[in-house]
Structures are given as structure tokens and as C-alpha cells.
Amino acid sequence: MSDRPTLPPHIRQSLERARRLEWWTLGWLVSIVAVMALVMGSSQAMQAAWIEDMLSLLPPILFLLAAHFEGKPASPAYPFGLDRLGSLCFLLAAGALTLMGGYLIYDALHVLIAQEHPTIGSVSLFGHEIWLGWLMMAALAYSVVPPVILGRKKRALAPELMDKVLFTDAEMNAADWKTGLAGIVGVIGIGFGIWWADALAAGVIGADILRDGLRALRISVAELLDGAPRELNSPEVSGAVAKIRAAVPVDRPVRVRETGRFLHVEIADDQDTTPSEAFQTKALGEDGWRIVNVTGPAPPDIRKGARHNEE
């Protein structure tokens, strides 16, 4: 059942590359989180950027988890294999992105409505009292560079692998560097005495991120609900479905669903798949109603109104 065709060599190579990229991402992100924590102080403005960097650790971890378990054979506990793990990781990654966008907007609105003037203090450094804003800008500038580079690489790799977790992670990286730049603009604004600059910049970027997150969430929900395969970056039904339909010569309903990067094609059985009441009762007694669908070759009395004798 789990005898899956092996992946073509170039896909395997790309997958390996994606995995390496994600390990690099984790390493860089951890260093960014550490640097940001150092200069954060009690600044509300920085706290948002920091929380958002913590959140962006999630998609790489999810990708690595999914990639690790992807090829695992079916077992008695998981008779269909672990294909769905990719779908689950995608949902969680999309959730992280949505949460991040939502948090940024919430934080920005909170500051703007309460008219909270962000206070940025100073630290003693090399015998001088240095405004923390400078250090924050330096840390934010540092936090912008790795996501730009890694995100671009991942985004280029995602369509080939049809990897939605990787794609979502690339979007998360885009969100990272955008919030980093917004943070720099915000701190400069605060430096010029414009207290709302930071919140406004974060809010605008937050709206952008929230939109990406909600779109990814829609796609991932469709995937988990056995919906038809969707495009990588939109909830539209993928063009692959029509191509598969055209390649099936018989005139029977064809159903395609996806788990992670893989497609599962079902050409409708010529039999009714509704179980017979006799089988339901025999198998589960009172709980027989829970069996609603029986596929695959089966003895005639298991299904209702078996049609295979008609031939």
C-alpha cells in the first residue's frame, strides 16, 4: 500500500537543498532572536519584532518535521502512511503566519488608540551613553539580511517541489524582512519625535502579512478537508486536476486530492461503495453506522447493491 514510486533524482536533490536551507534558516533565526533580545530592553516596539521572529521559527521546524516523516512506510497505527503530516504542518505554518499578521495589527492599533508614546532608553557602551534606538536599528538591519536571501532561495524551490510548507516559510521570511525594515523606519520616526511612526509602519506590514496568512490558511483547510488540489499561492483549484481528468480514458468520475506535495487520484469504482447493513452489524454491531464507505475489491455481500455481477 505504501509502495510509493520513488521520487525523481532532481526532486530528491531539491528536497535535500530545501532541507539544508531550513537548517540554515533555523540557525540564523536563533542568532537573530538572541541579538534582538539583547537590545530589546523594555521597548514595546522591539518586543513585537522579537515575538514575530520567534514565530517565524515555526515553519522551518514544521518543514523539517514533515520532510523527516514524509517517506515513512505505513504501519498498523498509521495504515495510510504519514502523508497527511504535510497537510497538518502546512495548516500550522499558515496559522503561524496569520497569527503574526494579526498580532502586528493588534499591537499597532493598541499603541495608536492608547496614544502610547514609545520610550527608548539608552545603555552605557564603550564609555558613552548610547541611545538604544541606534542598537535597535543595527539589530533590525542584521535581522533583515538572512530572511531576504534564504526566503528568495526557498521561494524559487517551492514550485518545483510543490511544497506548501516551504512556500509558506518563504512568505514568513518575506514577512520577517518587511517587519524588520518597518521597524527601522519606526525607530527612525521615534528618533524624530514621531511617536506613531513605529505603530503605523508595523500595522501596514501586519495587514500585508495577515492577507498572506489567511490565504495560506484557506488553501490548507481545503487540503485537510480532502478538497481538490489547490495552486501553491492561491485557493484556486489546481490546473493539474483537469490534466489528470483528460489523461483518464474511461468515462467515470475522477477524484483528486492532495496530501502535502503528493496527489491521490481515485477513479470512481464501478461498484456502489455503500456498505451493506449486514456487514455493518457483523463488523461493529450497534456501532455499525460508523462504517460509511467501503472501497477496493470485496466479497459481494459486504456492499449494498453490488453492481459487479451485471457485467
Place this chain on the structure above:
Amino acid sequence: MTRHLRPWLWLIAAVTMLTGCYFPDDPKHTLATIERQGVIQVGILAEPLPEADAKVIARFAKSLGVRTDYVRGPAHALLAGLEEGNIHLLAGDIPEDTPMASHAALSNPYPPRVRLPGRTESRSEKRVLLLRKGENRLLLRLNRSLREAGQ
């Protein structure tokens, strides 16, 4: 590499020097107001004002070239004055973890020696001054003055 970097370093140095005096700025121009009026209004939360607090305030006022006006009154009125900008600093045995932190900005902590009641020896306990939230220029000047006082 260094050759490419050099113009940038000059640019950064120039911007820093140009903005050095007014960056960061106060959104509500508290420092400018103090300098224009020639007086800093300090609300006192502990009576009598501990000597350590009085010292750092005197030093700060001197560095700005202004005189100090001490304002006395109920704590809440003083805090409201700070939030509205009529009072520029709050002082008087304010601990680092003051619950007023959600209504005011904290200076860097400085360690006056406090003599605990009923004890003869003194011990170091960090104190802060409070100022209006977001007045980052005033805060930076105050922290510089505190740092110099600590040396």
C-alpha cells in the same frame, strides 16, 4: 572592501553629527521647554527627598544650566502632572520595579546608599527617576548625567 565602506562610514558619521543634537527628539519637546523656561519642575514623591536623589537632580539641572523647582503634592496629582507635561521629573526613593512604570518612562537605575530604618549600615538599592513617556531626548540627556554622576 574598506574602500567601498569608507564613503558610507563618512555618511554615517556626518548624519550622526548632524542629528546628534536633535536625535532622538522629544515628541512633546520637554527638554526644549525646560531649556527655554530655564527651570525644571521636579515632583517629589518622598518627603524629605533623599540626599542621593537630590544630588542627581542637582547635577542634571546644572548640566542643563537651569534651576530646579520642587513641586509637592499628592502622588496621583504629581503623576498626572507628569503625564500632562507640567512636571518634568518625579523623584524620591522610586524603586526600579515601580508600579508607576505603566504611566511613565524610567531613567536608568542609579544606586544611592539608603539607610534602612532601625539599621545602622547602609546598603545599595537601585532607584530611578520618572519622566514623561516617549520623551526620548530628555531621557538620553538624563541617563548621560546619571552615568557621569556614577563615575
